[in-house]
Amino acid sequence: MAIRQIRKSGDEILKKRCKEVKIFDEKLGILLDDMYETMTKAEGVGLAAPQVGILKRVVVIDVGSGRIELINPEIIETDGEQEGAEGCLSFPGLYGTVKRPNYVKVKAQDRTGKSFIAEGEELLARAFCHECDHLDGHVFTELVTEYLK
Numbered sequence: 001m002a003i004r005q006i007r008k009s010g011d012e013i014l015k016k017r018c019k020e021v022k023i024f025d026e027k028l029g030i031l032l033d034d035m036y037e038t039m040t041k042a043e044g045v046g047l048a049a050p051q052v053g054i055l056k057r058v059v060v061i062d063v064g065s066g067r068i069e070l071i072n073p074e075i076i077e078t079d080g081e082q083e084g085a086e087g088c089l090s091f092p093g094l095y096g097t098v099k100r101p102n103y104v105k106v107k108a109q110d111r112t113g114k115s116f117i118a119e120g121e122e123l124l125a126r127a128f129c130h131e132c133d134h135l136d137g138h139v140f141t142e143l144v145t146e147y148l149k
Contacts, residue, residue, distance in 0.1 A: 001030075001037045004052040009091045009139075013050050018057045018135045021071050024113040028058070032069050032111055035060045044089045046127040048134035051090050059131040063123045070108040070118070073132055077105035082122060085148055086130065086140050096144030104128040 007013055021028065031054060039047035039060055049058040059070040080102030087095045104125040106118045120128055130140055 001033045003041055004034050004038045006038065006042060006047075006089050007051055007053055009094075011090075013053055013055065014090060014134070014139055015137045016050065016055055017137045018050055018055045021056050021058060021109070024071070024109070024111060028071070029111050031056070031058060032060060036062070036067060039089070042089050045123070046131045047089060048131045050134055050137075057135050059135070061124070061127045061131060063127055065124075068118060069111055070106060070131070071110065071113075073106050073108040073128070073135070075104055075128065075132055076107050077103075078125075079103040082126065084126070086126065086144075088130070088140050090139065091141065094141070095148040096141065097146045097148065098140055098143045099145065100126045100129045106132070
């Protein structure tokens with residue numbers, strides 16, 4: 001495993017839409033492992049592939065209850081609303097208030113290509129939305145209602 005460089009605000013790759021993963025091989029597994037190690041070292045709870053310079057629909061998340069890997073994730077259901085502080089590893093030191101659904105259901109694939117459903121509330125729901133936004137070329141600052149100090 002290796003620590004990858006996290007792309008920062010202003011990097012054009014963060015504005016690009018990612019491509020669907022079609023090949024589930026050892027290279028994908030290495031990317032997932034590297035992303036998880038990079039996210040953990042940076043003390044984040046989520047990381048999307050464009051944040052490490054890869055335009056693929058790949059996400060890793062760990063909000064404290066274990067590693068979640070999402071390949072080609074698609075949000076299929078949301079409910080409720082939450083408003084809270086949000087930050088991003090690509091925007092170090094910047095935090096803002098963002099509204100997100102309180103419940104999110106995601107359809108995705110694992111590293112072998114097997115489809116599954118993941119559900120989350122509160123922080124996990126926020127992470128699902130935040131990371132899926134990255135895959136579509138959007139960043140949390142587009143949703144901030146108030147910046148925090």
